[in-house]
Amino acid sequence: MPEIIRLKDAPKELRKYADQGEVIFSVCIDDNNDAYLVEIKGSEVPTIKFSELEVVSACTKHNLYPAGILHTHPCEGGVECLIPSGADMLTFAAIHNDFPLFCIANKNNFLCYIHVKNDVFFDIVGGLEELPEKIKFRRVKDE
Numbered sequence: 001m002p003e004i005i006r007l008k009d010a011p012k013e014l015r016k017y018a019d020q021g022e023v024i025f026s027v028c029i030d031d032n033n034d035a036y037l038v039e040i041k042g043s044e045v046p047t048i049k050f051s052e053l054e055v056v057s058a059c060t061k062h063n064l065y066p067a068g069i070l071h072t073h074p075c076e077g078g079v080e081c082l083i084p085s086g087a088d089m090l091t092f093a094a095i096h097n098d099f100p101l102f103c104i105a106n107k108n109n110f111l112c113y114i115h116v117k118n119d120v121f122f123d124i125v126g127g128l129e130e131l132p133e134k135i136k137f138r139r140v141k142d143e
Helices: 006-021 053-060 087-095 129-134
Strands: 005-006 022-029 036-041 064-073 102-106 108-119 120-127
Touching: 005 006, 006 022, 006 036, 006 064, 006 129, 022 053, 036 053, 036 064, 053 064, 087 102, 102 129, 108 129, 120 129
Parallel strands: 064 102
Antiparallel strands: 005 036, 022 036, 022 064, 102 108, 108 120
16 A cells, blocks of 8 residues: 655655655545645656546545645756646646645645636645645535
């Protein structure tokens, strides 16, 4: 079973993954709105392909709910090196209704896009240490 990382512990762990190249994680939440990262797969090529089923199953294997994706990037620069490629944005556009969070992180920084509703998105940028404080979740309970 893939490793599960509490979001509050993520900065230290993500630094290791960023050194390895591109690794994609499901961002998952529990009933208490605590967030976790579960590794889906890694790659040495610039664009990672994955399916919605992989995002969901990575979370459900741990009795968690899927909220989005995060992938590491080996770039050494600041936030500017995290700006997603056209292929990455097309991937997010295809899944944003089901998984509203899309993040990219390197060893020092992160950039996230959050789909709020309709065509409303906003971004969150910061140092990697700020990730746990800046990304908060509230799971909408099933009726």
